Amino acid sequence: xxxxxxxxxxxxxxxxxxxxxxxxxxxxxxxxxxxxxxxxxxxxxxxxxxxxxxxxxxxxxxxxxxxxxxxxxxxxxxxxxxxxxxxxxxxxxxxxxxxxxxxxxxxxxxxxxxxxxxxxxxxxxxxxxxxxxxxxxxxxxxxxxxxxxxxxxxxxxxxxxxxxxxxxxxxxxxxxxxxxxxxxxxxxxxxxxxxxxxxxxxxxxxxxxxxxxxxxxxxxxxxxxxxxxxxxxxxxxxxxxxxxxxxxxx
Numbered sequence: 001x002x003x004x005x006x007x008x009x010x011x012x013x014x015x016x017x018x019x020x021x022x023x024x025x026x027x028x029x030x031x032x033x034x035x036x037x038x039x040x041x042x043x044x045x046x047x048x049x050x051x052x053x054x055x056x057x058x059x060x061x062x063x064x065x066x067x068x069x070x071x072x073x074x075x076x077x078x079x080x081x082x083x084x085x086x087x088x089x090x091x092x093x094x095x096x097x098x099x100x101x102x103x104x105x106x107x108x109x110x111x112x113x114x115x116x117x118x119x120x121x122x123x124x125x126x127x128x129x130x131x132x133x134x135x136x137x138x139x140x141x142x143x144x145x146x147x148x149x150x151x152x153x154x155x156x157x158x159x160x161x162x163x164x165x166x167x168x169x170x171x172x173x174x175x176x177x178x179x180x181x182x183x184x185x186x187x188x189x190x191x192x193x194x195x196x197x198x199x200x201x202x203x204x205x206x207x208x209x210x211x212x213x214x215x216x217x218x219x220x221x222x223x224x225x226x227x228x229x230x231x232x233x234x235x236x237x238x239x240x241x242x243x244x245x246x247x248x249x250x
Contacts, residue, residue, distance in 0.1 A: 028041060031169070044107040057247070177231055
């Protein structure tokens with residue numbers, strides 16, 4: 001069930017049986033010569049959609065622009081400041097609480113979001129803790145964030161499908177996931193070197209100087225639709241279990 005494809009009476013009825021919702025969250029940033037700019041938002045969205053077929057859940061709108069300042073030297077990349085993202089996540093959460101949601105599961109597709117997501121959680125919980133009278137008169141809000149590739153068993157699947165050149169950014173697995181969902185968007189691009197270098201970076205200009213085609217440690221040319229389908233199937237099975245545990249916990 002998707003929030004954007006539902007009516008308000010349908011959501012009102014849903015809330016009679018569940019107070020949980022899943023929010024895909026990612027980024028809009030370059031993913032090398034053959035990776036889609038929307039990869040980090042598309043992957044959690046794709047996996048969430050596949051999970052709909054396995055368990056009852058409500059999928060909210062995708063939070064598609066995150067913390068990506070270091071990618072801004074590549075055209076098309078977009079970013080939020082951490083303070084902006086924290087404020088937006090709080091507004092999204094407050095809106096959902098207003099309707100009765102108490103369990104919000106954020107499925108993340110961008111490692112660069114992790115620290116800011118946790119800071120947003122701290123901001124939301126702190127406001128509740130500081131409220132006069134404490135939390136006794138407030139709903140039992142619970143927030144959870146999981147990187148999709150850190151769902152139980154999924155990195156093992158990714159490493160099995162791509163034993164070499166999986167990488168750290170513009171990875172073979174994330175490119176494969178997007179290709180499986182959007183087969184008409186497959187790109188065949190020769191990349192040199194075959195496996196990109198690794199290293200650290202500071203700002204956008206330094207990133208592009210060190211990683212001129214955008215990849216870090218990866219060979220995404222080996223991504224295929226079939227491998228992406230395998231990863232999506234495994235990730236949706238794992239997410240189904242993780243989400244149900246979270247949604248049903250006392």
